[in-house]
Amino acid sequence: MNxxxxxxxxxxxxxxxxxxxxxxxxxIEPAFWLVIFLYCAYAIAxxxxxxxxxxxxxxxxxxxxxxxxxxxxxxxxxxxNHAQEAAMMQNPSVSLPPKAMMAVxxxxxxxxxxxxxxxxxxxxxxxxxNPPAPESKATA
Numbered sequence: 001m002n003x004x005x006x007x008x009x010x011x012x013x014x015x016x017x018x019x020x021x022x023x024x025x026x027x028i029e030p031a032f033w034l035v036i037f038l039y040c041a042y043a044i045a046x047x048x049x050x051x052x053x054x055x056x057x058x059x060x061x062x063x064x065x066x067x068x069x070x071x072x073x074x075x076x077x078x079x080x081n082h083a084q085e086a087a088m089m090q091n092p093s094v095s096l097p098p099k100a101m102m103a104v105x106x107x108x109x110x111x112x113x114x115x116x117x118x119x120x121x122x123x124x125x126x127x128x129x130n131p132p133a134p135e136s137k138a139t140a
Contacts, residue, residue, distance in 0.1 A: 013063030064110020
């Protein structure tokens with residue numbers, strides 16, 4: 001496992017965790033994640049040395065740790081800028097406090113996004129493999 005690569009790429013999760021609190025609205029967040037996932041899949045395929053799917057899965061989990069921490073620590077500002085998410089957290093059928101709900105749901109989303117990122121990295125690895133060089137036949 002290339003833990004250094006996973007950590008370095010997970011800093012996108014930290015950046016997005018903070019950016020989604022202050023700058024990026026929920027409506028366009030998926031577009032940012034698509035670009036990040038494509039870049040990370042490429043970087044994993046190029047630098048991981050194998051086990052691309054597992055690297056992507058672990059990266060998704062690491063991202064969720066950063067994002068969940070940012071959203072919980074900056075909770076008041078997050079809900080002030082994300083009315084729809086704040087309303088979902090006030091659902092009377094959920095008995096958890098909003099911060100606790102974030103702490104529970106965040107890692108689940110991390111595993112789901114990790115599976116998606118893992119699949120992207122797996123496919124990127126297959127696409128980037130160099131075909132074997134043709135064998136030359138010696139003529140007698």
